[in-house]
Amino acid sequence: MHPKIQAVSAPKVLEQNFLEARCKLLDIAAILDRMSRGDSMDVVRKDARTARILEALKILQGDSPSKAEQIQKLFSLPYDTNWEIPAPRY
Amino acid sequence: MQYIDPHIHMISRVTDDYHRMAQCGCVAVSEPAFWAGFDRGSVEGFRDYFRHLVEVEPKRAAQFGIKHFSWLCINAKEAENVSLSRDVIAMIPEFLQRPNVLGIGEIGLNKNTRNEAIIFQEHMDLAAKTNELILIHTPHLEDKYKGTRMIVDMLKNDSRVKPHRVCVDHVEEHTVRLALDNGFWCGMTLYPTTKCTPARAVDIIEMVGTDRIMANSAGDWGKSDPLAVPELVLEMRRRGHPESAIRKVVFENPIEFFRQSSRWQEPFSLLNLSK
Numbered sequence: 277m278h279p280k281i282q283a284v285s286a287p288k289v290l291e292q293n294f295l296e297a298r299c300k301l302l303d304i305a306a307i308l309d310r311m312s313r314g315d316s317m318d319v320v321r322k323d324a325r326t327a328r329i330l331e332a333l334k335i336l337q338g339d340s341p342s343k344a345e346q347i348q349k350l351f352s353l354p355y356d357t358n359w360e361i362p363a364p365r366y
Numbered sequence: 367m368q369y370i371d372p373h374i375h376m377i378s379r380v381t382d383d384y385h386r387m388a389q390c391g392c393v394a395v396s397e398p399a400f401w402a403g404f405d406r407g408s409v410e411g412f413r414d415y416f417r418h419l420v421e422v423e424p425k426r427a428a429q430f431g432i433k434h435f436s437w438l439c440i441n442a443k444e445a446e447n448v449s450l451s452r453d454v455i456a457m458i459p460e461f462l463q464r465p466n467v468l469g470i471g472e473i474g475l476n477k478n479t480r481n482e483a484i485i486f487q488e489h490m491d492l493a494a495k496t497n498e499l500i501l502i503h504t505p506h507l508e509d510k511y512k513g514t515r516m517i518v519d520m521l522k523n524d525s526r527v528k529p530h531r532v533c534v535d536h537v538e539e540h541t542v543r544l545a546l547d548n549g550f551w552c553g554m555t556l557y558p559t560t561k562c563t564p565a566r567a568v569d570i571i572e573m574v575g576t577d578r579i580m581a582n583s584a585g586d587w588g589k590s591d592p593l594a595v596p597e598l599v600l601e602m603r604r605r606g607h608p609e610s611a612i613r614k615v616v617f618e619n620p621i622e623f624f625r626q627s628s629r630w631q632e633p634f635s636l637l638n639l640s641k
Contacts, residue, residue: 280572280575281571281572281575281576281607281608281611282572282607283572284605284606292604342539344539344566344569345539345540348510348511348538348539348540349511349540351507351508352508352510352511352512352540353478353508353509353511353512354512355511355512355515355516356512359516359519360480361483361516361519361520361523362483362484362486362487362520363487364487364490364491364494364523364524364525364526365487365488365491366491366494366495
């Protein structure tokens, strides 16, 4: 059993974190702008990391209550269930 | 509030950090063996490192009323050198009876290679043979999910492993339940960019509760904050969480996990508290 603690109310989260969220969104926008100002933008467009950033932005627009977890998995390497587990000794 | 930092590499920190941590309420730290920033060339290099962990740091911490504990291993980054790793694992028992040693750690995976998995298993063999607690490093960034799944696979594949005697560290949103749902303890590392911020760590606590979960700074020679645990305390207070919940995460939970080691010693400030 994991004793739960009460999450903060949604309006209070908005009140406390609105400016922080605005700031972080501006940071992402500025990073994308910075890339488009530089040369070799065609290289960046083909980079899988760029596609992941854009995919993450789509996750933000969805209704999932676990967006952070979804974005973590988006940025994760795949796991192979059939990998060869070493045997314990002794 | 009194707190314990259950994962911090004080060998990389200045004495002023001990002072400031004590001022903020730190009563104990535990320091896992880790990568020095370069690959060491011989088993003698590790012997000197372990002497530092069991002899030098406890004295430095004691100047500020902080109890210092340590964990011993060869870290995953150096596990690619299987021959050296085996020599180090064979040498570890020389230090296991030192009074501040809590167990084997931080063992784990880094790039999730075959050699890392073999050396992880051989550390578990040592822990099983010597009945030691285990502290586990999970990989960084894109390697974390896959590596944590592989670590859990190895732990579950070994019938000698008692989940309540294992802490899976550096968990984040996508790995915390892998640890908790399989009966292990877990740790969240509060790093500015690459792991959990204090705010996200509190989000995780709100999602999974306060049982079997700890928070640490993992302060080291990289970008990190030795006062990160007090930042988590402030964030929980800012959200109005009860003092009892905060105390459980930053103080009572580390004690409950560490007390399973026969060499755990109560910090002076706890001597009058019932076990």
